[in-house]
Amino acid sequence: MTRPPTAAQRRVLDAADPVTGRLWGTETQLAALVKRGLAFRHPRPPHDHFLTPAGHRLREEASTPEEPAQAPAVRDSGVFAARIGGEEDAEPGPARAREVHSAWQGLLELRRMTGAGGATDRPCGWERAHLVQAAALALEAAGHPPDGPAGPGYRVRATPQPEAVAVRDPDPERLRACAATLEGAGWQVSAHTEPRTEARYVLASPRRA
Incomplete structure (x- = not known):
């Protein structure tokens, strides 16, 4: 069983930025948190350290010990999973908002490191x-509500077309807003109508140029 953080490490966790998860501490403390999987070292200068989703959860549990722990917003494997719509446990909350923010910032950094210039x-x-996870992350990071227990919202699904996902939302205005968000995030979007049901949906594909 993994040992709990030391008192000094706990103070570093508690002092983390509540939104970005940025950490401040000695090199020894930060390295120990990285080893425990509670933090990661940013690959680009100045190589700051940030909380992982596990670190965010531990910090959240420590700050509200009298409340039941929230359902983790990651899969059992520990890998972040964007909400594609239709999840039974898709309840919003501050912990989820931080994880989504961190995941989106990490994706932007991946774009920066691998994109031309x-x-x-x-x-x-x-x-x-x-495709499905990427489009869903762009939507969730922009604040669009996924379809779930909290109410109707977007659903992102794979399609037979290569490099294309379908985005559906029963509300036409929300659907148009989803299309605008994806377009702003670098996706090509087009509006369509189901021939039989006349339901509106959006096809989105990653833009290449």
């Missing part, structure tokens, strides 16, 4: 290989 205006290779 450090550009962040077009999807990267990871996004092209994970």
Whole structure:
């Protein structure tokens, strides 16, 4: 069983930025948190340290010990999963908002590191290989509500077309807002109507140029 953080390490966790998860501490403290999987060292200068989703959860649990722990917003494997709509446990909350923010910032950094000239205006290779997750992350990071227990919202699904996902939302205005968000995030979008049901939906593909 993993040992709990020391008192000094706990103070570093508690002092982390509540939104970005940025950490301040000695090199020894930060290295120990990285080893425990509670923090990571940014690959680009100045190589700051930030909380991982596990670190955010531990910090959140420590700050509200009298409340039941919130359902983790990551899969059991520890890998962040954007909400594509239809999840039974898709309840919003501050912990989830921080994880989404960190994941989106990490994706932008991946674009910067792999894109020509450090550009962040077009999807990267990871996004092209994970279309549904990438589109859903862009929507969730922009504040669009996914379809779930909290109410109706967007759903992102794969399509038979290569490099294209379908985005649906029963509300026409929300659907148009989703399309605008994806377009601003570097996706090509087009509006369509189901022939039989006349339901509106959007097709989105990562822009290449």
